[in-house]
Amino acid sequence: GENVEQHPSTLSVQEGDSAVIKCTYSDSASNYFPWYKQELGKGPQLIIDIRSNVGEKKDQRIAVTLNKTAKHFSLHITETQPEDSAVYFCAASPMNTGFQKLVFGTGTRLLVSP
Amino acid sequence: ETGVTQSPTHLIKTRGQQVTLRCSSQSGHNTVSWYQQALGQGPQFIFQYYREEENGRGNFPPRFSGLQFPNYSSELNVNALELDDSALYLCASSGSRGTGSGANVLTFGAGSRLTVL
Numbered sequence: 001g002e003n004v005e006q007h008p009s010t011l012s013v014q015e016g017d018s019a020v021i022k023c024t025y026s027d028s029a030s031n032y033f034p035w036y037k038q039e040l041g042k043g044p045q046l047i048i049d050i051r052s053n054v055g056e057k058k059d060q061r062i063a064v065t066l067n068k069t070a071k072h073f074s075l076h077i078t079e080t081q082p083e084d085s086a087v088y089f090c091a092a093s094p095m096n097t098g099f100q101k102l103v104f105g106t107g108t109r110l111l112v113s114p
Numbered sequence: 115e116t117g118v119t120q121s122p123t124h125l126i127k128t129r130g131q132q133v134t135l136r137c138s139s140q141s142g143h144n145t146v147s148w149y150q151q152a153l154g155q156g157p158q159f160i161f162q163y164y165r166e167e168e169n170g171r172g173n174f175p176p177r178f179s180g181l182q183f184p185n186y187s188s189e190l191n192v193n194a195l196e197l198d199d200s201a202l203y204l205c206a207s208s209g210s211r212g213t214g215s216g217a218n219v220l221t222f223g224a225g226s227r228l229t230v231l
Binding site for chain 1 (some may be wrong): 118155156158159170172218221222223224
């Protein structure tokens with residue numbers, strides 16, 4: 001089945017710096033790759049997603065890139081702010097199963113210091 | 115529109131007991147999925163319900179079961195609780211079951227934190 005690996009597990013940056021989180025997946029049939037932000041005591045919140053027919057997607061300070069050949073996708077956050085501090089999860093959605101499930105990475109704890 | 119709501123938010127049980135967790139899906143969503151998130155880990159897929167039937171299941175034993183009701187709300191039941199069942203249980207809803215190329219955005223609730231002693 002699908003396996004998603006995520007790095008780094010923790011990331012500390014100064015306010016205004018950029019942050020990059022990387023994920024790899026194993027199932028070439030996966031075609032949907034969302035990123036979720038989880039704050040303490042809350043459920044995961046979708047921040048951006050990308051489908052396999054697109055190589056890059058941007059939404060204000062957040063961008064995601066996808067390399068289908070290498071089975072890599074990455075989250076880029078520019079001009080980080082303290083409120084960006086949270087745990088970020090990547091996920092991949094294997095297809096052709098008759099239902100949808102997300103396979104999550106193990107998460108990256110991002111700390112943005114003022 | 116209302117989001118996904120879950121209850122209870124926290125509960126404590128002892129080994130061998132049974133628990134029922136509840137979820138109301140986002141308005142307009144007809145598919146509900148349940149995930150288990152152990153401390154420090156990513157969520158793991160338990161199962162998905164569509165049209166009141168389970169139509170997909172992850173690697174969880176049969177003592178994890180569920181229901182979906184005509185109003186698309188859902189319950190997760192866990193029998194014979196074990197210590198390792200301690201986790202945050204997340205419900206997510208979407209607009210359809212996501213077959214073929216139609217992967218759908220999942221909206222998660224805040225979860226029910228279960229502690230098994």
